[in-house]
Amino acid sequence: MAIGATIHTFAVQLADVDRGVYEDLTLRVARHPSETAAFMMTRVLAYCLEYAEGISFSEGVAATDEPAVLVRDLTGRVTSWIEVGSPDASRLHTGSKLADRTVVYTHRDPAKVAATWDGKRIHRAEDIPLRSFDPGFVDAAAAALERRSTLSVSVTEGTVYLELNGTNLSTAIHELRAG
Template identity: 65%
Template sequence: MALNATLHTFNVQLSDIDRGVYEELDLRVAQHPSETAEYMLTRVLAYCLEYEEGIAFSVGGVSSTDEPPVLVRDLTMRLTAWIDVGAPDAARIHRGSKAADRVVIYTHRDPVKVLAQLPAKRIHHAGEIRVYSFDPTFIEDAAAFLQRRNTVSVSISERHLYLDLNGNALSTDIEEHRLS
């Protein structure tokens, strides 16, 4: 018998001072049985940090090979941003770079290891792809506070992330890396 996804709700107060984005978000996020809490939290943070009109979680979820976990479409439904999470392989990044105007990767893993697997591979517009990393202990600590219903405050200032998750305050720098 297959396990079902667990539905989490996130009531988010988003204040991205760097981009001038201030929004209240009501997110419903399905956590696939094979998905770790750390991956799901990174996916939610990527959504918040990339928030713009047209952003959505992919329909296929984390198991989709045709779409990233988070994407942005314009009003004509054209894919404008491919937002991946974790440690996607080079073929997936290459496909995303050809399909969308912009590719971004958010990882809760060691960025040195994530980047080390990619340079020898052929990736379309590799120099334009940004990789952002969170301190793994920050993600682990925050994931411990996840509940089925979450009240979240996300503030970004000078690429520093302040997170209040269910009354627990944490913060970390958002490190930027390039593929080439």
């Protein structure tokens, strides 16, 4: 019998001063058995840092034709394609053609992630930011995860301040371009 996903619930207070976004959110996140805590934490961070009307999680690692997070407008058209981890070039190419905006968040070494795209065809590659965090930040956040978590995310001048279940962390958001 296959093991099902584990549901994590996050009570989130989001204050993104850089974008003028202030929200209280309740997120139910399904963690697939093959998904690491660091990958799930990066999905949650990407959701918070990209929060906009119409944002949603896909089926995560089980989704084959959608990114980890996406934003749709009221007509159902995908406006933002938000990948997590180390997506291959063909996924970025598809996402960039489909959506107005494509972005990647990674908990891995960004130079190694970007290197896998070298020489590959990616639509509007120069417009795709690859965002990463300080080494150890996502792992420390993942270590503080519980099935029910309280999360406060504040963003000011490109720095993320995170309080997760009483653990305080901060990181700069580093950005490379896919192209």
